[in-house]
Amino acid sequence: MPMMTGREYIESLRALNPEVYFLGQKIENIVDEPMFQPHLHGAAMTYELAHDPEYEAIMTATSHLTGEKINRFTHVHQSIDDLVKKVRMMRLLGQKTGTCFQRCVGLDGLTGVYVTTYDIDQKYGTNYHERFKKYLAEVQENDWMPSGAMTDARGDRSLRPSKQKRPDVYLHIKERLQDGIIVSGTKAHITGAINSHQIITMPTRTMTEEDRDYAVSFAIPADTKGVTYVFSRQTNDTRRLDGILDAGNPKYGIVGGEAVIIFNDVFVPWERVFMAGEYDFTTELVETFAGYHRSNYGGCKVGLADVVIGGSGWIAEAHGIGTASHIVDKLTEMIAMAETCWSCALACSYEGYKTPSGAYHINPLLANVTKLNITRMVYEWMRVGQDIAGGKIITLPSEKDLSHPESGKIIEECFSGKEGVPPLDIIKMLRLIENMSVGAGLPESMHGAGSPAAQKIMIARRSGIDGKMELAKSIAGIGKDKHFEAIIGGDEAAHWDEVRKKIEGKRVQIY
Ligand code: SF4
Numbered sequence: 001m002p003m004m005t006g007r008e009y010i011e012s013l014r015a016l017n018p019e020v021y022f023l024g025q026k027i028e029n030i031v032d033e034p035m036f037q038p039h040l041h042g043a044a045m046t047y048e049l050a051h052d053p054e055y056e057a058i059m060t061a062t063s064h065l066t067g068e069k070i071n072r073f074t075h076v077h078q079s080i081d082d083l084v085k086k087v088r089m090m091r092l093l094g095q096k097t098g099t100c101f102q103r104c105v106g107l108d109g110l111t112g113v114y115v116t117t118y119d120i121d122q123k124y125g126t127n128y129h130e131r132f133k134k135y136l137a138e139v140q141e142n143d144w145m146p147s148g149a150m151t152d153a154r155g156d157r158s159l160r161p162s163k164q165k166r167p168d169v170y171l172h173i174k175e176r177l178q179d180g181i182i183v184s185g186t187k188a189h190i191t192g193a194i195n196s197h198q199i200i201t202m203p204t205r206t207m208t209e210e211d212r213d214y215a216v217s218f219a220i221p222a223d224t225k226g227v228t229y230v231f232s233r234q235t236n237d238t239r240r241l242d243g244i245l246d247a248g249n250p251k252y253g254i255v256g257g258e259a260v261i262i263f264n265d266v267f268v269p270w271e272r273v274f275m276a277g278e279y280d281f282t283t284e285l286v287e288t289f290a291g292y293h294r295s296n297y298g299g300c301k302v303g304l305a306d307v308v309i310g311g312s313g314w315i316a317e318a319h320g321i322g323t324a325s326h327i328v329d330k331l332t333e334m335i336a337m338a339e340t341c342w343s344c345a346l347a348c349s350y351e352g353y354k355t356p357s358g359a360y361h362i363n364p365l366l367a368n369v370t371k372l373n374i375t376r377m378v379y380e381w382m383r384v385g386q387d388i389a390g391g392k393i394i395t396l397p398s399e400k401d402l403s404h405p406e407s408g409k410i411i412e413e414c415f416s417g418k419e420g421v422p423p424l425d426i427i428k429m430l431r432l433i434e435n436m437s438v439g440a441g442l443p444e445s446m447h448g449a450g451s452p453a454a455q456k457i458m459i460a461r462r463s464g465i466d467g468k469m470e471l472a473k474s475i476a477g478i479g480k481d482k483h484f485e486a487i488i489g490g491d492e493a494a495h496w497d498e499v500r501k502k503i504e505g506k507r508v509q510i511y
Pocket of ligand 1: 090099100101102103104105191256293296297300301448
């Protein structure tokens with residue numbers, strides 16, 4: 001099957017029948033539901049751009065399994081070039097949608113499971129990796145979008161999964177059968193879940209022997225019996241029902257359309273199980289997935305920054321202050337912050353390496369630094385964007401008032417700017433900046449792909465602080481410094497005795 005277009009992707013979802021709830025109602029038709037459509041459009045862009053010759057090199061790849069041309073969102077990275085192209089793809093899609101296009105979580109799930117199943121098989125002689133490769137070939141062949149379901153509901157976080165009062169706060173194996181496993185549990189805030197074809201699950205944390213049944217990874221069709229979705233609320237979500245203009249980004253929405261996924265006695269056949277009790281590989285899977293996903297944030301969020309920077313510059317011009325020095329200064333500040341994060345994304349890709357599975361992984365230390373920077377800088381560049389846009393972004397009247405014969409005229413006058421700029425365009429741009437800088441996108445930048453504390457743990461683990469102490473000790477003269485001894489051509493202690501004598505002599509001469 002050839003790669004799907006954006007339209008074909010949306011139509012392909014009609015073949016699925018997931019059980020979805022939103023605002024207290026069961027949603028029978030997710031494709032035509034106006035509350036969901038912007039999210040579908042955002043994900044559809046990942047399909048559509050693969051058909052544009054201008055973006056073909058970034059958006060497509062050659063499958064290492066079949067040799068076929070595939071959408072890069074189904075490709076397991078085979079080189080540093082692939083890693084770099086992936087973050088370029090993230091930035092491009094952020095620029096085209098101004099929001100989360102959702103498909104990356106599944107991609108990182110595919111790659112994380114690919115890398116980890118290889119390593120499990122090496123230790124235990126299992127055949128998870130071959131199984132997974134067959135599944136991956138199917139994903140590529142069908143151009144599926146799988147959601148990546150990692151984060152569990154987690155209940156009392158001071159307790160391990162197996163000690164929870166309600167076992168279903170974590171996804172776990174309830175029963176092992178001849179032909180598969182039965183699982184139950186809850187995954188929370190899963191991006192793009194209701195508009196994905198498949199679900200790939202991964203454990204949310206390091207598991208110990210007592211949590212063996214919680215060390216589970218598998219893939220199933222999104223509408224498998226026993227799977228229920230509850231679509232989550234987002235800031236301003238019901239604005240979509242008030243008017244197209246009021247929604248801010250009516251085409252692609254705000255953040256990723258997250259949902260709770262409830263698994264209730266779901267059967268998974270063995271050919272789709274990729275981890276079942278190998279708790280000693282849960283850290284590897286979590287960290288590999290998280291590393292990939294954290295590197296993305298230096299791409300997708302920078303793409304969003306490009307949109308906000310452009311919008312802020314346009315608004316300043318429309319208000320007649322485009323060349324004011326404080327505006328140029330603020331826009332430059334935003335650009336510098338965005339490009340700093342972009343540099344991080346490129347660095348962790350260029351510093352990537354080949355794993356034993358053959359797939360390439362990013363540099364985990366730099367990927368975590370990338371994401372930690374994003375948790376701060378997105379707030380900062382959005383703050384500057386709001387500063388440029390002015391207070392109007394939070395006081396604009398509604399589309400209904402704008403189209404009212406009496407109030408509409410007054411509003412248009414109020415919001416006029418430089419001669420020749422239609423007031424309606426100014427309002428549209430202000431709404432876009434409001435949508436991107438005030439709403440759910442900010443905490444999503446903080447907590448998506450793991451909270452700052454998670455990044456700091458990874459940074460601390462990989463920082464090589466002991467090595468840094470050695471550097472400082474060497475320069476401070478604590479311990480041996482062989483290079484210094486080579487430079488001075490002898491023993492360091494003897495050298496300093498000599499220097500001391502010379503200093504003393506100097507002092508006598510001066511004083
Ligand atoms: Fe992709 Fe960024 Fe959305 Fe994560 S937050 S799914 S990396 S667009």
